[in-house]
Amino acid sequence: MYFKKIVYLSFFIFLYLLFSCNKEENRFRKQINNRDVEVQLEQFSDSLFKLKLLVNDSLNSTWPLKYPVYKFDYGDITGNGTAIAVGVIKPTRFDPKPDKRLFLFKITDDYYIRPLWMGSRVGQPLEDFRIINSHKPALIRTIEREQDETYLVAEYKWRGFGLEFMHYIQREISMKEAQKLLQNK
Numbered sequence: 001m002y003f004k005k006i007v008y009l010s011f012f013i014f015l016y017l018l019f020s021c022n023k024e025e026n027r028f029r030k031q032i033n034n035r036d037v038e039v040q041l042e043q044f045s046d047s048l049f050k051l052k053l054l055v056n057d058s059l060n061s062t063w064p065l066k067y068p069v070y071k072f073d074y075g076d077i078t079g080n081g082t083a084i085a086v087g088v089i090k091p092t093r094f095d096p097k098p099d100k101r102l103f104l105f106k107i108t109d110d111y112y113i114r115p116l117w118m119g120s121r122v123g124q125p126l127e128d129f130r131i132i133n134s135h136k137p138a139l140i141r142t143i144e145r146e147q148d149e150t151y152l153v154a155e156y157k158w159r160g161f162g163l164e165f166m167h168y169i170q171r172e173i174s175m176k177e178a179q180k181l182l183q184n185k
Contacts, residue, residue: 026072030082032107039084039107041072051084051105053113061112063105070100075131075138077158082107083116085131085140092120100126102140117162123154127175130182139166143178146171151178 026041038054049069053061071087084105091098104116124144132139132155140156140163152171156163169181 028074032082032111035111037107037111039074039082039113041069041086043069049086051086051113053107053111055111063113063115065103071129073129073131075133076136077104077131077138077140078106078116079137079158083131083138083158084113085129087126087129095120100128102126102129102142119163122156122163123165124152127151128179128182141169141182143175143182148172151175153178153181 026043027038029036029038031037036056038057040052040054042050042052044050047066047068049065049067051063051065052059065086065088067088067090069086069088071085073085074082075085077083077085084107086103086105088101088103089098090101092101102117102119102122104119105113106116108114122142122144124146127143127145129140129142132141137158140158142154142156144152144154146152150172151174153169153173155166155169157166158164170177173181
């Protein structure tokens with residue numbers, strides 16, 4: 001029975017990755033200190049990805065991600081530069097079941113990718129997220145799974161070394177309602 005669950009989960013993750021991450025959404029370009037900077041999320045296998053930082057079209061830095069990736073976004077969440085948000089599926093020390101997690105990376109002044117926050121959890125189990133760039137600094141909006149299998153939408157802001165909960169947008173709603181709220185600016 002356990003083996004069937006593992007196979008089913010693996011198949012679901014494969015399908016999710018296949019249809020959720022297209023090539024155009026897995027890169028962004030930006031001018032930083034008069035240099036053309038491009039960040040790319042490159043996939044090598046179903047569970048091996050790499051963040052690549054190109055400066056003036058030359059490879060400057062990479063960061064391997066040894067987990068399936070379900071989401072890639074970016075924004076100025078710290079108030080002093082672009083952060084890269086990557087949703088990964090992985091177990092943690094205190095939660096051995098593979099689940100969705102949020103990793104945040106920064107681009108250093110000398111143009112390297114470095115971890116900013118390797119989050120194991122937000123308030124509830126994470127389903128999806130989005131960077132809200134219309135706010136300065138940008139916010140992180142999440143869909144989280146409630147204990148009764150309904151969903152909530154919450155917003156977080158960067159606070160020194162991690163995310164600080166700001167407020168719930170709505171709780172105890174369906175996934176369809178949560179997805180609509182996730183896209184609202």
